[in-house]
Amino acid sequence: MKTKKYVCTICGYVHEGELTDDFTCPICGADRSAFVPVEEENAAAAQSEKTDESEKGTLADDELTELTPMEMSIICSNLARGCEKQYMPEQSKSFKLLADFFRSKAGSPVSADIDRIADLIESDLSKGFPEAFSAAKEVNDRGALRSLVWSEKVTKVLSSLILRYKTQGDKLLENTGVYVCSVCGFVFIGDRPPEICPVCKVPAWKFDKIEGRSA
Structure with a gap:
């Protein structure tokens, strides 16, 4: 029987064998929800190319909102x-x-609990990014598309980390470090950052270590 393979949609790491419930990507730290079967990844890429033209569109004036x-x-x-x-x-x-x-x-920042943050991230992934990709493709803005690819991957990682935090709580951050890529914003939890950022490919020295606030 052929061993099934899964690919990480964040960094491209390929895992052979079934994914356990607590599986995380050894490269970027994403949880199992970021993995899809290799054949599905290939099919999704092909479908994306076919539908690029049909997804073009612009926001109507009444859909635009003033930035705070x-x-x-x-x-x-x-x-x-x-x-x-x-x-x-x-x-x-x-x-x-x-x-x-x-x-x-600006006024004082509005406090948001973990569920509210998760909802906002999900809104970005389900609505914000598709609209942004569509607008960038319409004008063939390659720079914007590259930036969107990076930021969408980073946002997926944040979504994965929040799900893990909701399950593990503060234990997720105990006796380990939190590092952020200063170029693309990729967040990594571990003893040391990866040698190469799995999203934008810059070296480890581009990562900043995030220190907790003092009480």
């Missing part, structure tokens, strides 16, 4: 980091100033 000051601050902060990576210090400084300005206009 906090959202504008986050966007400008990300643009500042992007300019920094592109060795554009003046533009990076300008976006940082804009980020600080919008942050000063």
Whole structure:
């Protein structure tokens, strides 16, 4: 009998054999929900190519919403980091100033429990990313598509980590480290970050270790 193979939709790792309930990817740390049978992965890729044209579309004016000051601050902060990576210090400084300005206009952050965060992430995966991919494909924006591929994978990892946290609680973070890729945002829980980021392929020194807040 042929051994069944499963592929991780985050990093591409291929696992031979059945997946146990507590299985996690040895490369990116995603749980078993991120794995699909190899033949399904190939079929999904082929179907995606066929449906690209039919999925094109734009949002109607009444579907657009005004961004909050906090959202504008986050966007400008990300643009500042992007300019920094592109060795554009003046533009990076300008976006940082804009980020600080919008942050000063924002109210106190709304607290969200783990279930609320999980719902928001699921909304991004089920609605936000498909709409963004459709818009980027319509104008053939290869840079945006690459960025969306990375960010969708990172969001899937976050979804996986939240599911694990809901099951394990604080034990998930005991006696281990939390690392974030400074380029794509990939989050890894373990003693040390992977040698190569499984999402954007930068080396381990690009990871930042996240320290817990002091009491």
